[in-house]
Amino acid sequence: MRKVGLGAVGVAMVIGAAACGSSSSGGAASPGGGSTNPKATVVLGTTDTIVSADPAGSYDLPSWTLQYNVYQTLLQVPPGTSDIAASAANCDFKGKTTYVCNLVPGQAFSNGDPVTADDVVFSFNRVIAINSPNGPASLFAPMKSVTASGNTVTFTLKAPDATWPDVLTTAAASIVDQKVFPAKKLLADDKVVGSGPYQLSSYTPNQLAEFTPNPHYGGSAKLNNSKFVVKYEQDASTLVSDAQSGQVDIAYRTLSPTQLSALESSNGLSLAKGAGIEIRYLVFNQKLQPGDTAAQKLAIRKAAAQVIDRASIASSAYRDTVTPLYSIIPQGLNGATEALKTEYGAAPDVTKAKAALEAAGVTTPVPLTLWYNVNHYNDADLATELMRQLNASGLFKVKLQTAEWATYDKAALTDTYGAFLFGWFPDYPDADDYTGPFFPCKTAFLNDHYCNPKVDQLISAEQASTSESERNQIFAQMQTLLAQDVPLIPIWQGGQVAAVRDGVTGVEDTLDPAYDFRFWLVGKS
Numbered sequence: 001m002r003k004v005g006l007g008a009v010g011v012a013m014v015i016g017a018a019a020c021g022s023s024s025s026g027g028a029a030s031p032g033g034g035s036t037n038p039k040a041t042v043v044l045g046t047t048d049t050i051v052s053a054d055p056a057g058s059y060d061l062p063s064w065t066l067q068y069n070v071y072q073t074l075l076q077v078p079p080g081t082s083d084i085a086a087s088a089a090n091c092d093f094k095g096k097t098t099y100v101c102n103l104v105p106g107q108a109f110s111n112g113d114p115v116t117a118d119d120v121v122f123s124f125n126r127v128i129a130i131n132s133p134n135g136p137a138s139l140f141a142p143m144k145s146v147t148a149s150g151n152t153v154t155f156t157l158k159a160p161d162a163t164w165p166d167v168l169t170t171a172a173a174s175i176v177d178q179k180v181f182p183a184k185k186l187l188a189d190d191k192v193v194g195s196g197p198y199q200l201s202s203y204t205p206n207q208l209a210e211f212t213p214n215p216h217y218g219g220s221a222k223l224n225n226s227k228f229v230v231k232y233e234q235d236a237s238t239l240v241s242d243a244q245s246g247q248v249d250i251a252y253r254t255l256s257p258t259q260l261s262a263l264e265s266s267n268g269l270s271l272a273k274g275a276g277i278e279i280r281y282l283v284f285n286q287k288l289q290p291g292d293t294a295a296q297k298l299a300i301r302k303a304a305a306q307v308i309d310r311a312s313i314a315s316s317a318y319r320d321t322v323t324p325l326y327s328i329i330p331q332g333l334n335g336a337t338e339a340l341k342t343e344y345g346a347a348p349d350v351t352k353a354k355a356a357l358e359a360a361g362v363t364t365p366v367p368l369t370l371w372y373n374v375n376h377y378n379d380a381d382l383a384t385e386l387m388r389q390l391n392a393s394g395l396f397k398v399k400l401q402t403a404e405w406a407t408y409d410k411a412a413l414t415d416t417y418g419a420f421l422f423g424w425f426p427d428y429p430d431a432d433d434y435t436g437p438f439f440p441c442k443t444a445f446l447n448d449h450y451c452n453p454k455v456d457q458l459i460s461a462e463q464a465s466t467s468e469s470e471r472n473q474i475f476a477q478m479q480t481l482l483a484q485d486v487p488l489i490p491i492w493q494g495g496q497v498a499a500v501r502d503g504v505t506g507v508e509d510t511l512d513p514a515y516d517f518r519f520w521l522v523g524k525s
Contacts, residue, residue: 036224036505036506036523036524036525037523037524037525038223038224038225038226038523039225039226040224040225040226040227040523040524041225041226041227041228041229042225042227042228042229042249042250042504042519042522042523042524043229043230043231043247043248043249043250044228044229044230044231044248044249044250044251044252044522045230045231045233045239045242045243045247045248045250045251045252046062046230046231046232046233046239046251046252046253046254047232047233047234047235047236047239047253047254047255047375047376047378048061048062048065048232048253048254048375048376049062049205049206049232049375049376049405049406050062050063050066050189050209050232051063051134051405051406051409052132052134052135052186052189053066053067053070053189053190053192053200053203054176054181054186054187054189054192055067055071055123055127055136055171055172055173055174055176056126056127056130056132056135056136056137056186057130057132057134057135057186058132058134058135058136058171059134059135059136059138059139059172059445060134060376060409061253061425061515062253062376063171064170064171064515064516065516065517066200066209066230067171067174067194068171068196068516068517068518069196069197069198069211069228069517069518069519069520070174070192070194070196070198070199070200070211071171071174071175071176071194071195071196072087072088072107072115072174072175072194072195072196072219073087073088073168073169073170073171073173073174073175074086074087074088074089074091074101074120074153074168074173074175075087075089075091075165075168075169075173076169077169077428077429077514077516079509079510079512079514079518079521080509080512081512082429082513082514084165084166084169086104087104087169087219088103088104088107088115088175088195088219089101089102089103089104089120089153090102090104091165091168096160096464097144097156097157097158097159097160097161098154098155098156098157099154099155099157099164099165100152100153100154100155101120101152101153101154101155101168102151102152102153103115103116103117103120103151103152103153104218105151105218106218107195107218107219108195108216108217108218109177109180109193109194109195109214109216110193110194110195110199110214110215110216110217111177111180111193111216112216113177113179113180113193115175115195116148117148117149117150117151117152117153118148118178119175119176119177119178120146120148120153120175121146121147121148121153122176122178122181122183123173123174123175123176123178124140124143124146124173125146125183126176126181126183126184127140127172128140128143129183129184130184130185130186132186133410133413133414134409134410134413136170136171136172138437138443138444138445139167139170139172139173139427139437140167140172141158141440141442141443142157142158142159142161142163142164142167142463143155143156143157143158143164144156144157144158159460159463159464160463160464161463161464162463162464162465162466163428163430163432163433163436163463166427166428166430166432166433167427167428169427169428169514170427170428172427174194175194175195176192176193176194177193177194177195180192180193181193189203189205190202190203194214195214195216195217195218195219196214196217196219196221197213197214197217197219197221197223197519197520198211198212198213198214198223198228198519198520199211199212199213199214199215206232207231207232208229208230208231208232209229209230209232210227210228210229211227211228211229211230211519212226212227213226221518221520222520223520224505224506224520224521224522224523225519225520225522225523225524228519228522231247231248234375235374235375236254236255236256236259236378237259239251239255239259240255240259240262240263243263243266243269243499243501244263244266244269246268246501248501249500249501249504249524250498250499250500250501250504250507250522251263251498251499251500252498252499252517253498254376254377254378255378255497255499256378256381257318257319257321258319260321260497260499261319263499264499266499268501268502269499269500269501269502270499270500270502271497271498271499271500272497272498272499272500272507272508272511273495273496273497273508273511274495274496274497274508274510274511274512275332275495275496275511275512275513276493276494276495276496276511276513276515277330277332277333277426277429277493277513278423278424278425278493278494278495278496278515279325279328279330279423279424279434279490279491279492279493279494280322280325280377280379280382280421280422280423280424280490280491280492280493280494281325281328281421281422281423281424281488281489281490281491282304282308282370282386282419282420282421282422282488282489282491283412283419283420283421283422283446283448283487283488284297284300284301284418284419284448284486284487284488285415285417285418285419285420285447285448285449286448286449286450286487287415287448287449288415288416288417288418289301289368289418289419290366290367290368290418291362293360295360296360296361296362298360298485298486299356299357299359299360299362300357300360300362300366301486301487301489302344302353302356302486303353303354303356303357303362303366303395303396304353304390304396304486304489305340305343305344305486305489306344306345306348306349306350306352306353306356307348307349307350307353307389307390307393307395307396308348308386308389308390308489308491309347309348309389310324310325310326310491310492311324311346311347312385312389313382313385313386313389313491313492314492316385317381317382317384317385318381318382318492318494321494321497322492322493322494323492323493323494324346324491324492325490325491325492325493326338326339326340326341326346326490327339327340327479327482327483327490328434328435328438328479328482328488328490329431329434329435329475329479330434330493331493333429333430333431333434334430334431334468334471334472334475335431335462335471335472335474335475335476336431336475336479337475337476337479337480339476339479339480339482339483340483340486340489340490342480342483343480343483343484344483348389348393350393350394350395353393353395354393354395357395364394364395364396365391365394365395365396365397366395366396366397367396367397367399368390368396368397368398368399368418368419369398369399369400369401369417369418369419370383370386370387370398370399370400370401370419370420370421371400371401371402371403371408371411371412371417371419371420371421372400372401372402372420372421373402373403373404373405373408373421374402375404375405376405376408376409377421377422377423379421379423380402382421382491383400383402383421384400386398386421386491387399387400408420413445413446413447414447415447422446425515426513426514426515428514429513429514431462431471431475432459432462432463435455435459435462435475435478436459436463438488439452439455439456439459439482439487440455440456440459441453441456446488448487448488450485450487452481452485454481455478455481455482455485458474458475458477458478458481459478461474462474462475462478496511496515497511498511503524503525504522504523504524504525505522505523505524505525506521506522506523507521507522509521510522
């Protein structure tokens with residue numbers, strides 16, 4: 001199988017040191033020593049909430065975290081690596097556009113139904129048929145067809161695509177039971193059935209999810225607990241309180257630097273840190289953003305990019321727990337450049353921004369409503385600082401609006417917000433995952449009405465190439481074009497961190513660039 005991006009060691013060196021610092025010692029990984037108790041119950045607290053437990057209805061980290069533990073995928077990224085390995089199948093290319101997977105025998109859903117090749121075909125076709133606005137159908141754009149014969153699944157691709165194995169590791173490719181899931185609509189969250197190591201035994205929306213071992217699981221994961229509970233907190237302050245009082249064993253997402261510092265100094269808690277390539281960025285919907293003409297809209301986007309001070313944001317809003325980002329592709333991945341630094345400079349320049357607006361005939365200050373979310377991304381500090389910077393330039397008049405995540409996610413992607421903050425966690429650790437889903441004219445998940453045929457051509461070229469040097473050159477060209485068109489403005493990138501109670505093991509083992517929080521690795525000593 002092809003190795004994607006940098007190895008985990010390389011990513012950790014580049015990102016972990018810059019964004020999170022070194023791993024905590026003597027605490028989260030194996031505090032207190034002793035062996036793991038396989039009968040333990042582990043409780044994780046988070047301010048994240050899921051959009052859907054059905055793989056066809058979600059394309060967000062909280063939902064995928066649930067799905068990675070309840071469902072199987074054909075392929076997987078093992079902990080601590082960026083390699084691709086077999087999960088429910090052994091797969092390989094049979095020609096440039098044919099990818100064949102042979103199912104591993106003995107896989108079963110938690111209701112006892114065997115996993116079949118027909119289930120796999122059903123799962124992929126179902127995601128495309130439902131095409132939920134919150135779903136991951138865009139990831140399957142390279143697929144022309146999928147068929148089953150006996151124990152074999154054959155994918156036919158529209159064009160050569162070396163990243164297709166990466167897609168098969170994502171929760172979008174979760175295998176569902178065709179006897180349980182409807183073909184053209186989503187299944188209720190509390191009814192889902194998977195063949196992963198856990199079953200969702202109880203679910204109360206926005207409150208609690210309980211996971212117990214799948215009694216028919218035939219995979220390779222070894223469970224270090226007998227029950228895993230996710231407590232969906234109302235806000236970060238409640239999460240901090242629950243971690244300090246011992247009501248949760250792990251506090252993971254989303255906590256401010258101040259809150260993490262308070263937890264680290266609390267009795268019985270320490271911080272587990274890991275490499276990460278999470279990013280945050282500002283999106284402009286080119287149909288709804290300010291500006292009367294395409295030239296004016298472009299000038300407004302360029303002026304915003306020219307005015308934003310990323311270093312100040314990293315320092316004032318995040319206490320330097322994140323690093324400034326000057327490209328949609330984060331540093332640490334092969335192919336990353338800092339194209340926006342080249343195009344606009346590392347420091348803000350109000351004079352150049354003003355000149356760009358005047359040349360396009362834009363009247364200032366430009367009115368701009370900036371939308372942000374607090375219960376998924378915790379972006380209040382970022383939004384406030386962006387508003388301050390843009391307004392201080394005298395070129396913009398920004399007002400802020402926020403919405404609850406389920407509403408926000410749908411509205412942002414369906415022509416409701418002219419400008420909004422969004423984040424990205426990798427589907428797989430490769431530069432293609434920061435370009436392929438974002439920018440193709442017909443399939444971009446952002447639905448921001450950006451289209452550059454040259455960018456489309458470059459995406460197709462890098463996906464078809466297996467040469468790392470060739471792909472890096474293509475990504476460099478692409479990032480230059482994106483900096484000039486500036487459909488979105490990258491702001492920061494960061495690593496992963498969780499507050500962990502003494503005696504809890506395995507958290508650092510799962511905080512890797514795959515962003516797959518593997519419940520089964522976590523136990524108590």
